[in-house]
Amino acid sequence: MDTPEELARAFHVKQEMGLGGGMLVTNPIPEEYSMDADVINKAISEAIEDAKRQGIHGKETTPFLLAKIKDLTGGDSLDSNIQLVYNNARLAAKTAISLCDLAKN
Numbered sequence: 001m002d003t004p005e006e007l008a009r010a011f012h013v014k015q016e017m018g019l020g021g022g023m024l025v026t027n028p029i030p031e032e033y034s035m036d037a038d039v040i041n042k043a044i045s046e047a048i049e050d051a052k053r054q055g056i057h058g059k060e061t062t063p064f065l066l067a068k069i070k071d072l073t074g075g076d077s078l079d080s081n082i083q084l085v086y087n088n089a090r091l092a093a094k095t096a097i098s099l100c101d102l103a104k105n
Contacts, residue, residue: 004091008098027091033083035076043072 001007011023028034047068051057056064070078 004094005098007091007095008102011095012099012102025091027088029080029084030087033080035073035080039073040069040077043069043077046072
């Protein structure tokens, strides 16, 4: 599925069939905000190794990794993550509008 309308239609049909549960939607970061794969992958690997060395686990893991990756990328990963959140919100809003339109008909 490539459009909010297609996502809405799939979810609408799922509901009409009485199927429970949600839908997993993957939405890539806009190209202009993506990071070089080698840079981000290296930062992620280093952050994971650092977390292991420091014994970070459980609910502390995600905040630790995000902060460490931000430091290792000079803040670029934070900018990319913010743009990813914005892009996800745009897709969700457009999909919700399409779902409302389907529900009206």
